[in-house]
Amino acid sequence: MKINTKPFLDQKPGTNGLRKKSKIFMQKNYLENYLQSIFDSIGKKQGETIIIGGDGRFFNEKAINIAIKMAIANGFSKILVAQNGLLSTPAASNLIRIKGAKGGLIFSASHNVGGKNGDFGVKYNIANGGPAPEILTDKIFLRTREIDRYFIADCADFDLQNLRKIQLSEVEIEIIDSIRDYALLMEKLFDFNKIAKFFANGFNMCFDAMNAVNGPYAKYILEEMVGAKKNTVKNAIPLEDFGGLHPDPNLIYAKELYDLMMAENAPDFGAATDGDGDRNLIIGKNCFVTPPDSLAILAANLHLIKGYKAGIRGIARSMPTSMAADRVAEFLGVEIYETPTGWKFFGNLLDGGKISICGEESFGTGSDHVREKDGLWAVLAWLNILAVKRQSVKEIVTEHWQKFGRNYYTRHDYEEIAKDKAEKLIENLEKKLNSLKGQQFAGLEVALADNFAYQDPIDGSISENQGFRILFANGARIIVRKSGTGTIGATIRIYIEHYEPPTGKLFLNTQYVLEKMINIAKEIVEIEKITDRKAPDIIT
Numbered sequence: 451m452k453i454n455t456k457p458f459l460d461q462k463p464g465t466n467g468l469r470k471k472s473k474i475f476m477q478k479n480y481l482e483n484y485l486q487s488i489f490d491s492i493g494k495k496q497g498e499t500i501i502i503g504g505d506g507r508f509f510n511e512k513a514i515n516i517a518i519k520m521a522i523a524n525g526f527s528k529i530l531v532a533q534n535g536l537l538s539t540p541a542a543s544n545l546i547r548i549k550g551a552k553g554g555l556i557f558s559a560s561h562n563v564g565g566k567n568g569d570f571g572v573k574y575n576i577a578n579g580g581p582a583p584e585i586l587t588d589k590i591f592l593r594t595r596e597i598d599r600y601f602i603a604d605c606a607d608f609d610l611q612n613l614r615k616i617q618l619s620e621v622e623i624e625i626i627d628s629i630r631d632y633a634l635l636m637e638k639l640f641d642f643n644k645i646a647k648f649f650a651n652g653f654n655m656c657f658d659a660m661n662a663v664n665g666p667y668a669k670y671i672l673e674e675m676v677g678a679k680k681n682t683v684k685n686a687i688p689l690e691d692f693g694g695l696h697p698d699p700n701l702i703y704a705k706e707l708y709d710l711m712m713a714e715n716a717p718d719f720g721a722a723t724d725g726d727g728d729r730n731l732i733i734g735k736n737c738f739v740t741p742p743d744s745l746a747i748l749a750a751n752l753h754l755i756k757g758y759k760a761g762i763r764g765i766a767r768s769m770p771t772s773m774a775a776d777r778v779a780e781f782l783g784v785e786i787y788e789t790p791t792g793w794k795f796f797g798n799l800l801d802g803g804k805i806s807i808c809g810e811e812s813f814g815t816g817s818d819h820v821r822e823k824d825g826l827w828a829v830l831a832w833l834n835i836l837a838v839k840r841q842s843v844k845e846i847v848t849e850h851w852q853k854f855g856r857n858y859y860t861r862h863d864y865e866e867i868a869k870d871k872a873e874k875l876i877e878n879l880e881k882k883l884n885s886l887k888g889q890q891f892a893g894l895e896v897a898l899a900d901n902f903a904y905q906d907p908i909d910g911s912i913s914e915n916q917g918f919r920i921l922f923a924n925g926a927r928i929i930v931r932k933s934g935t936g937t938i939g940a941t942i943r944i945y946i947e948h949y950e951p952p953t954g955k956l957f958l959n960t961q962y963v964l965e966k967m968i969n970i971a972k973e974i975v976e977i978e979k980i981t982d983r984k985a986p987d988i989i990t
């Protein structure tokens with residue numbers, strides 16, 4: 451059935467897909483128009499397979515049904531749908547790869563709140579399993595401006611509960627187990643026997659699934675396959691509104707886990723993942739591991755893990771991520787790549803065999819096993835390394851700093867800033883950027899100040915305006931960028947970093963060490979003057 455619609459508002463995908471309030475997505479023809487814009491932009495559908503699933507948030511099943519019917523009408527030959535519509539982002543990436551699919555639709559707004567008044571989102575991943583690159587998202591965006599019809603099959607909703615195959619004339623629709631293949635992949639990479647022995651010897655952990663998609667994955671893998679105690683996984687049932695929680699595994703929204711891990715009788719190891727299962731939070735007993743440190747430590751120890759015995763090829767980190775991984779790369783004699791924010795920029799490096807591991811400061815870590823960040827992968831990697839080294843998280847972190855030095859690091863987020871004020875702030879910074887070089891702030895000299903641009907080493911494509919970098923002669927950095935995932939107003943993120951060498955002061959409080967740099971950042975960015983904000987909304 452072909453439906454004519456009026457052209458609708460321009461919809462530009464952000465850092466990772468299109469994210470809006472659920473109510474916007476639920477407007478008549480809205481989701482349909484966006485999905486059709488994707489289908490119109492990806493070429494041939496005949497003979498091709500598409501994977502469909504989501505993180506279980508409000509509107510998930512409805513959206514999946516719309517997507518199935520549109521995939522039918524758009525001529526896909528095979529449609530693989532996750533059972534109950536539940537599919538984590540990394541599991542989707544794996545399925546696209548092993549099923550040889552053309553791509554996949556993941557309905558998720560990731561770590562954003564869910565529910566009727568929360569957020570919803572659509573991500574389209576390509577044949578390598580990774581997020582659509584900019585060339586494609588630009589094409590989809592252009593298409594949203596002119597679209598005037600969409601195709602949808604006229605049939606009843608599908609039951610997503612029972613595993614089965616449905617043949618509808620030319621097209622085969624299959625409801626598939628969305629956990630099995632992912633669990634098998636993890637078993638191939640990690641030494642499950644060693645981890646099981648470790649648990650049997652009394653090691654204990656707590657995993658917070660945040661009422662989100664990873665609950666069933668974590669329960670099966672941790673409790674059934676590697677022998678963690680029953681009820682190791684908390685908040686294990688995916689809920690439409692995440693039980694009112696904000697499924698963002700950071701120190702604020704995973705506070706219960708954090709408090710537990712800081713207590714005297716804390717378990718040995720704590721972890722959490724986000725709404726769609728791609729982000730991870732790692733906390734040892736009385737020891738939070740920052741995501742950039744986690745990336746560096748995993749990179750330094752990955753060769754201890756079965757699936758990475760041959761060592762790593764190279765490392766990539768997003769530009770705002772601290773430079774801790776750079777020192778590991780230098781030590782290992784492998785290349786380090788600095789990419790713009792967003793997992794899509796790692797895709798070509800992974801496909802081209804340039805890197806084995808990559809990560810972002812925003813609680814994202816992953817490897818070449820899929821083309822997305824992978825929350826449970828990071829948790830299992832830590833578990834495997836702990837089981838091999840038989841040390842505590844704190845000991846591993848301490849030894850790492852003593853060998854490589856410590857990158858003190860923090861991120862300050864100013865949320866829901868009026869769009870015009872955020873623009874003014876960016877313009878203001880842009881204007882003064884060239885004059886910053888050589889200037890002194892509290893005795894520290896600016897060595898470089900630029901608006902980060904990236905040229906992909908594989909396809910040569912250039913991405914500009916990826917955030918301001920202000921580098922100091924002593925190795926400190928201030929990064930400023932506008933978020934591409936918010937749904938209200940604009941979010942400004944300021945990332946602040948100071949490097950302390952192995953012989954320096956390694957065990958001080960982060961905010962204390964960074965105080966001087968934070969003040970310099972305020973002076974340069976003029977955030978308080980321009981936005982009237984006295985303090986950041988979130989400090990990580």
Ligand code: VG1
Pocket residue numbers: 465466559560561724728729768791792793810811812814932933934935936943
């Ligand atoms: C944020 C993070 C970025 C991440 C993106 C998607 O983007 O900073 O590192 O790739 O979210 O992650 P932004 O533009 O708001 O800073 V996910 O887990 O939401 O798919």
Ligand code: CO
Pocket residue numbers: 560561724725726727728729
């Ligand atoms: Co996510």
